[in-house]
Amino acid sequence: MKKRFIALSCFVMFFCGSTAQASTVLKYNVNASSSWVPYYIAESAEEPGILGELVPLLLAKANIDIEKHNFPPKRTNYALDNGLLDFDFVSPDWFPNKDLGTLFVQSDPIIAIQENIITLEENAKNWQNINNIKGKEIGTVRGYLYHDDAQYTRVDFLSERDLIKALYKNRIDAAICGDLPALYWAKKLNSPISLAAIHTQGELVMRLRKEHLALLPQINAAIAEFNQNGTTQSIIDKYTKQDVFNR
Structure with a gap:
């Protein structure tokens, strides 16, 4: 299976006040190869692709605040490798022995591929x-x-x-x-x-840096809910079902 990445970057910002509370804002970046259609469709606001639509909805359901950015692919990959970016979407089957590396944990499956x-x-x-x-x-x-x-x-x-x-x-x-x-x-x-x-x-999962392990239960709960209520499938159908396209 060919290897395709949608790198979604997450920077963590901490705002400390007198109460010593901190809120986390995950800054993400969706900037992948334009050939990975329909998972991501570059420069298309109305039809940004399956993951282009699913990611904001999924993280909102997980109660995780996000800010979208647009980085060049080379910068995105470098930032992920060096801890500036915190998650992307991959299939474990793309890696030797399905090992994502010691720096990452993976979510439950999001989409079967x-x-x-x-x-x-x-x-x-x-x-x-x-x-x-x-x-x-x-x-x-x-x-x-x-x-x-x-x-x-x-x-x-x-x-x-x-x-x-x-x-x-x-x-x-x-x-x-x-x-x-x-x-x-x-x-x-x-x-x-x-x-x-x-x-x-294979299966597409979120590869999340281990320092954000605490967010994984929220993310997995959102994935499960979207799979159960049909949200994920409805987005897939939008891009793949002939009858939807012809309406």
């Missing part, structure tokens, strides 16, 4: 077994890493959007793509596709 073989609906029956990709030409995204690409012939395209277009132009019969990116671009292009065999699976 996976990659599928994608194809046109009329061809889906031919791609229900992941072993069917062996020895075949399979659409992939240039620059992405795939753990099993020695088993098939890569046909590289520039983006997930181009994979959908290639299917409809019969340049390829099948491709490997994240499920939500595939559904998003199929919706945007009004070009339905089928999710066939699962290629990889």
Whole structure:
């Protein structure tokens, strides 16, 4: 599964008065690769992406005050590594042995993420077994890493959007793509596709610096409530369901 980060930075500010009380304001930054659609969509106020919408709602439900900032990706990653930023969203499957490192703790799962073989609906029956990709030409995204690409012939395209277009132009019969990116671009292009065999699976979690461990129960409670009441799924549906798009 390709590695994608949405770095959400948190600086902690302490305001000390005569009562010696301190309030914590988490300053966060959402500034990821513009290719990680629909999790984050750059420069789109109305449709900032699934996490672009979910993060403010989630932290508000957790009763955590936030301030949004916009840092360049290189500065964001540096700040996270050096303790200036305090959380981002990752999949443990992106790390060796699913180990996020000694500086971090992780939240409960927020969103299930996976990659599928994608194809046109009329061809889906031919791609229900992941072993069917062996020895075949399979659409992939240039620059992405795939753990099993020695088993098939890569046909590289520039983006997930181009994979959908290639299917409809019969340049390829099948491709490997994240499920939500595939559904998003199929919706945007009004070009339905089928999710066939699962290629990889994982879960997106919040990776939180250990110094903010005390906030984790609040965050996990908010995650659980949003999963139970449908808030998270409704945001996902906004970006991936064809019937929602056509209203």
